Amino acid sequence: MSIEIRNVSKHFGDFQALGDVSLDIESGELVALLGPSGCGKTTLLRIIAGLETPDRGSILFSGEDTTDVHVRERQVGFVFQHYALFRHMTVFENVAFGLRVKPRASRPSEAQIREKVHSLLSLVQLDWLADRFPSQLSGGQRQRIALARALAVEPKVLLLDEPFGALDAKVRKELRRWLRRLHDDLHVTSIFVTHDQEEALEVADRVVLMNQGKVEQIGSPQQVWDHPASPFVYGFLGDVNLFHGRAHEGEVHLEGLRIDSPEHADAQDAKAFAYVRPHDLEVQRYSPGAEGIVAHLERAIVIGPIARLELVPAEGYEQKGNASGDSIIEAQMPSQQFKEMGLREGDMLVVTPRKARVFVEG
Numbered sequence: 001m002s003i004e005i006r007n008v009s010k011h012f013g014d015f016q017a018l019g020d021v022s023l024d025i026e027s028g029e030l031v032a033l034l035g036p037s038g039c040g041k042t043t044l045l046r047i048i049a050g051l052e053t054p055d056r057g058s059i060l061f062s063g064e065d066t067t068d069v070h071v072r073e074r075q076v077g078f079v080f081q082h083y084a085l086f087r088h089m090t091v092f093e094n095v096a097f098g099l100r101v102k103p104r105a106s107r108p109s110e111a112q113i114r115e116k117v118h119s120l121l122s123l124v125q126l127d128w129l130a131d132r133f134p135s136q137l138s139g140g141q142r143q144r145i146a147l148a149r150a151l152a153v154e155p156k157v158l159l160l161d162e163p164f165g166a167l168d169a170k171v172r173k174e175l176r177r178w179l180r181r182l183h184d185d186l187h188v189t190s191i192f193v194t195h196d197q198e199e200a201l202e203v204a205d206r207v208v209l210m211n212q213g214k215v216e217q218i219g220s221p222q223q224v225w226d227h228p229a230s231p232f233v234y235g236f237l238g239d240v241n242l243f244h245g246r247a248h249e250g251e252v253h254l255e256g257l258r259i260d261s262p263e264h265a266d267a268q269d270a271k272a273f274a275y276v277r278p279h280d281l282e283v284q285r286y287s288p289g290a291e292g293i294v295a296h297l298e299r300a301i302v303i304g305p306i307a308r309l310e311l312v313p314a315e316g317y318e319q320k321g322n323a324s325g326d327s328i329i330e331a332q333m334p335s336q337q338f339k340e341m342g343l344r345e346g347d348m349l350v351v352t353p354r355k356a357r358v359f360v361e362g
């Protein structure tokens, strides 16, 4: 089932939670709604589900206006962060619930329910837990049962709100892979909400980046990573350093260095922002006259193959820092290189971007 979201707006009192959001989701796609806390992801998901009504705009399922269709008639399955399994029911009964409460005419027989529940439990690889109660399961197991329960009624659309949010990092990773495989088997049109960029990029066919109630960019993980449409997208998708400077006729001048930026050939002394990922910063020992940003090594964190460096720019270097607004520059290099260079905290260094993404104002 395809989903079209057309010009949807939503206010809570004076606060605009969604402003004119439009989005097309193809049948069988797995889409992530990604953005910072409060940007409107859950509100959009709830509107698609029919749990919330938009002020303006419409939702179409397979081309049909569904805006006023009741949640129960929309054929959507949900899984929320706090997997609300029924505590007094076994795993089997939890998964069977949606089938048992169907109207008499469409309710399957007891034998059909047994078969269906066992096949769903096999699908989520937890058939052996059928007789347990939710309190006897791990968080990850509960989440998979919640998904099996949502799938029992054969929804046309599956909506997942931070489905793995409450779990520890390792279990989250396992469940991500598992969700992707499950989706590849079932092809149910699915939308999941996350504020974790790694989760969105790893699992989804397409990522919808949201900020302050608006869609900033829609694209495949590769597209949004390689061609971020705005500074917000670039900053949100990974660690990044932000350098302020000025762009003039294809060159960007930052304090202490100059970067070629051919796509800004028309710029005439315009305000410019250069975004540089930590692994795109070249780090060398300081030598007088070297072009680059002079900084001292404040802290080095060496874990496994990667050394992460925190650098403090030298006095007088006014416009520098990372996207979160403090003045630390973050760099990354292989641990081996860090050892070979014999770097110590307090050493003076010079950094130059190997690759930068430049945005020019105006």
Ligand code: ATP
Pocket: 012, 015, 017, 035, 036, 037, 038, 039, 040, 041, 042, 043, 044, 195
């Ligand atoms: P998070 O990742 O923190 O869950 P989100 O992107 O899902 O955030 P929403 O839950 O959609 O954000 O909320 C968007 C904004 O709307 C927030 O500022 C929130 O406080 C506000 N909001 C959401 N629901 C209501 C409500 N029922 N009444 C008033 N304000 C609301």
